[in-house]
Amino acid sequence: MNYESETDTLVNDKDVHGELTSIMDGSGDASLSDRKKFSMQNGFHLAVPHEVNRLPPVCVPVVEEQMHVHDTNKRTMSGQLPDLPEKCGKNPEHVPNGSIVPSSLSVPQTEISPVADTLDECEFNSRQRLTKEDEKDVISLTSVDSDDSKRGNWSGKFDFLLSLLGYSVGLGNVWRFPYLAYKNGGGAFLIPFIIMLLLVGIPLMFMELAFGQYASRGPIAIFEKFCPLFQGLGYGMVIVSAIVALYYNMIIAWTIYYMFASFRSILPWETCDLSWSTPNCYSYKDADMCQLTNGSLYYNRTCFNSTQVEEFGIQAQMINMTKRPPAEDYFEKQVLSLSGGMEDMGAVKWELALCLLGAWTIVFLCLSKGVQTSGKVVYFTALFPYVVLLILFFRGVTLPGAGKGILFYLTPDFSRLGHAQVWVDAAVQIFFSLSPAWGGLITLSSYNKFHNNCFKDAMIVSISNICTSIFAGFVIFSIVGFLANELHIDDIGKVVDQGPGLAFIVYPEVVTRLPISPLWSFLFFFMLLTLGLDSQFALLETVVTAVLDRFPKLRERKIWVVLAISFLGFLGGLILCTHGGMYMLQLMDTYAASWSVFLMAMTESLLIGWVYGADNFCRDIEKMIGPRGRTWKMTFSIFWKVLSPATLLFLLIFNWVQYKPMKYGDYVYQPWGNSIGWMMAMAPVLIVPAMMVYKIYHAPSNMPFFEKLKLLMRHTEEWHQGKKQTRYIDDEKPEGIVRYSVVHTHDESTA
Secondary structure, three states: OOOOOOEEEEEEOHHHHHHHHHHOOOOOOOOHHHHHHHHHHOOOOOOOOOOOEEOOHHHOOOOOOEEEEOOOOOEEEEEOOOOOOHHHOOOOOEOOOOOOOOOOOOOOEEEEOOOOOOHHHOOOOOEEOEOOOOOOOEEEEOOOOOHHHHOOOOOOOOHHHHHHHHHHOOHHHHHOHHHHHHHOOHHHHHHHHHHHHHHHHHHHHHHHHHHHHHHOOOHHHHHHHHOHHHHHHHHHHHHHHHHHHHHHHHHHHHHHHHHHHOOOOOOOOOOOOOOOOOOOEOOHHHHHHHOOOOOOEEEOOEEEOHHHHHHHOHHHHHHOOOOEOHHHHHHHHHHOOOOOOOOOOOOEOHHHHHHHHHHHHHHHHHHOOOHHHHHHHHHHHOOHHHHHHHHHHHHHOOOOOHHHHHHHHHOOOHHHHHOHHHHHHHHHHHHHHHOOOOOHHHHHHOOOOOOOOHHHHHHHHHHHHHHHHHHHHHHHHHHHHHHHHHOOOOOHHHOOOOOHHHHHHHHHHHHOOOOOHHHHHHHHHHHHHHHHHHHHHHHHHHHHHHHHHHOHHHHHHHHHHHHHHHHHHHHHHHHHHEOOHHHHHHHHHHHOOOHHHHHHHHHHHHHHHHHHHHHHHHHHHHHHHOOOOHHHHHHHHHHHHHHHHHHHHHHHHHHHHOOOOOEEOOEEOOHHHHHHHHHHHHHHHHHHHHHHHHHHHOOOOOOOHHHHHHHHHOOOOOOOHHHOEEEEEEOOOOOOEEEEEEEEEOOOOOO
């Protein structure tokens, strides 16, 4: 049955009306369980007032209440009732749960926000009042104390927006996008980048935000109700987030290591320390000091005087010398103690293990109470990187050679647009930056109020993401231009790098040439820390939410759940603290969230667009954010049904065709190493057919196979929070007609 807000539906049902009178009469003898059972059998829910006054059973006549709608954003409940018997007292404290509120009871007034669809979601506070109106007896019926009400919500107006911004704007915006722009045509790269943002970025991000907000469930729970046959998609998303969270926190641990290393007057990677540097280490600072003496040359970490230069032929040997900056040796030999390959994993480095423990401790403390705590932390972690980027920008553009670097970054090469790899790089960067099909978007939006404008949030974050990427390019290339100028290198392409190479080698080398270098080093790595934490919060929250949605009783012990998951994450990350940990991290980064995520996102889009129906989904969205035009609905329907899945299919096929065995530097991964990577890539995908078999096996045995499939492909009625409804019964009709006045409801069904 469909219900609309503030509309009446007349139901001629004398039996229901009579049974209601016998169960909920003035004597108040019926138990709460009897009343709940009756209400559920007859399609409505029993109201359980939270902070209303408690009365003896004799004081349980019919409540009279009236809804006054002041505006579209607030609904106020008010009313007045006749005198109570003396035994009830003048100002009773509570009404028993399940009672009909007695006449003449004065209770505080409540404001019911339109986001609430049941009284258990409305806070009965000191502003609720009940009054008499037109001699009508009205019974309030609704559901209460569901598991969903204990999930919690974002406590502040901007908590969700900043959490979403922090999740989407991460390390990739700073250390990957600038390199991709340089590699794929400079300023011309913005054309495919923006097109891919429109094709896959905004549509998929908005789809998942609306999906999670409408259902108010995490990835596993939402697919269990939305399409039971594909519940494995939810498990796959959680697996991806769990694997990424393992190595992402290792990168955060590196930033903590470098932050502590920056608390020195002279940065340790300014010179070639003999304890960790290689013979090819070349410190430009030491070389400049060496050359102050006429005829002296710096070679093999030693300053040779003019006599030694001639005696040993140093000048001739320097012609073919391979120079490694101290920052590179420091990162690989001191920080990582990098071994020769995965065949030699070595022991755990205790310094990295301590930093990893610190990283997981920070994440645990910020997530210990769920979105209520992380939602406040992001006010700092999401905004602080912009402050540092702004400071670094103004410092960078004032450095010698900065203009050359920025020009190199922006100069368009439109001929590159004819290469398929350019479009793939743009799509991959957009896709992994906004992170659909990782479960994080669904998780974060599941804590939203029902009427939050998730479309506006998706647009704000998407535009902020691309602007941050472009701005970070100015910062990075101004610094890279300065480094090329210092090294007297004309080809800036020989200096620029991406990923850990940019963050832990190129930039550390740059700061050694700046005044007050420890300050700039600390600021940069603190910025990386905050960028990484935002994304890590969402990744771990995805895993935690999945566990709590699967086992709702654990919500009372959420701190212990977060602690247990954090501890397991720390133990799992110890392998990345070994001498061969970098090889494992690169393997996880390449395989864990690669083509498997494309496949899951494509499947999710097809389920919503075709199985559930894009038109139905658009109508669901309108219930949350208000009516939208026909063009708007048609546009997103086309994206979800055709354009976005087709783009993802292209990326998936291209990814397979272009596949090459892994390499890291000069090390080529062995077949068994790539096999580990393929297992990580297959795990989120294989769980989908495995769950299909499980669901079909546990379906009713007397059903034909195709009937089972049909049943499991159909969404259940309670898949979204809007299915809960608030109804009011007016029993004034002597002929037994019962009027259902629906005060506020979200769904009406697509069933």
